[in-house]
Amino acid sequence: MEQKLDISVVVPLYNEVESLPELIAWIDRVMLDNQLSYETILIDDGSNDGSWTVIEQLQANYPTLRGIRFARNYGKSAALYCGFDAAQGEVVITMDADLQDSPDEIPELRRMIIEDGYDLVSGWKKKRYDPIGKRWPSKFFNWTARRASGIRLHDFNCGLKAYRRKVIKSIEVYGEMHRFIPILARKAGFRHIGEKVVEHHARKYGHSKFGLERMLKGYLDLITVLFMSYFGRSPMYFFGGLGTLMFLFGGGTTIWIIATKIWKQLHEMPLRPVTEQPLFYLAILAIVLGVQLFLAGFLGELINRNSTDRNKYLIDKKL
Ligand code: UDP
Ligand code: MG
Secondary structure, eight states: OOOOOSEEEEEEESSOTTTHHHHHHHHHHHHHHTTOOEEEEEEEOSOOSSHHHHHHHHHHHOTTEEEEEOSSOOOHHHHHHHHHHHOOSSEEEEOOSSSOBOGGGHHHHHHHHHTSOOSEEEEEOSSOOSOHHHHHHHHHHHHHHHHHHOOOOSOTTOSOEEEEHHHHHHOOOOTTGGGGHHHHHHHTTOOOEEEEEOOBOOOOSSOOSOOTHHHHHHHHHHHHHHHHHHHTTOHHHHHHHHHHHHHHHHHHHHHHHHHHHHHHHHTTOOOOOGGGOHHHHHHHHHHHHHHHHHHHHHHHHHHHHHOGGGGOOOOOOOO
């Protein structure tokens, strides 16, 4: 018979060999102290520093430890995706492997899910021990994400988060979307999203795995996520809407150009050839773009028809 687990701790890691023993011992201590049944799922995202060997050794001492090893480095989102797939606990905790997040937060995060009824609780590194070149861009990023998504979180990308199991089983983290899990969760229909101030530590070993390009990627992904959440199910509303506007503008302008030409001819007023009027070229451009946008909309709808999550609905209750 399958045993019910209180908690799954999902930890993506890439070259974090020094931190692992400390991290696993710490998690185990917290769980024992709080009498929680748990599993830890370590996802080795293609490390080449011997992390996997250490995981194998640790497994001998900690039978609650499970490991998944990628053949190469796929990125944090991929690691989380596979971790979520494997997780069996009632509450799922994600945390980074670099000891910047503290396992001591786990019991309270769990309590907020179980007792306060949150679907997702995100950590907030209020006092943060990262270089300033990372803190300021991150503030700006969070501000944009907050304004654009309407979810009032201070720290979207905090590695330490807790989820009701249903949440992680209904969202798909891909690309670099781990930064936007709260938005994905909300889009999937989970409304109770909370926040807890968590302790943060400076990196003890190794170095950050994300460079400056994270900013650019973060913004592009934010645009994708927002587009998907507003128009993901009906791309035609977006492309068709824009296309109609373009087409109307182009068509209207063309009629206007022809009408003035005829009118001037009838009244024998001086007139310029149509091809010498800038408006004529604008009108052509708008018509062509309008048609193209429409086509993009149709293509979007065709792709939608074949997509697997076309009919994914979150059912709250059944009688
Ligand atoms: N990580 C990963 N795959 C990657 C990059 C990072 O699994 O390609 C893990 C990393 O080992 C760590 C977590 O994601 O456990 C957060 O990474 P990091 O600490 O470098 O990010 P930062 O704290 O600088 O935001
Ligand atoms: Mg870190």
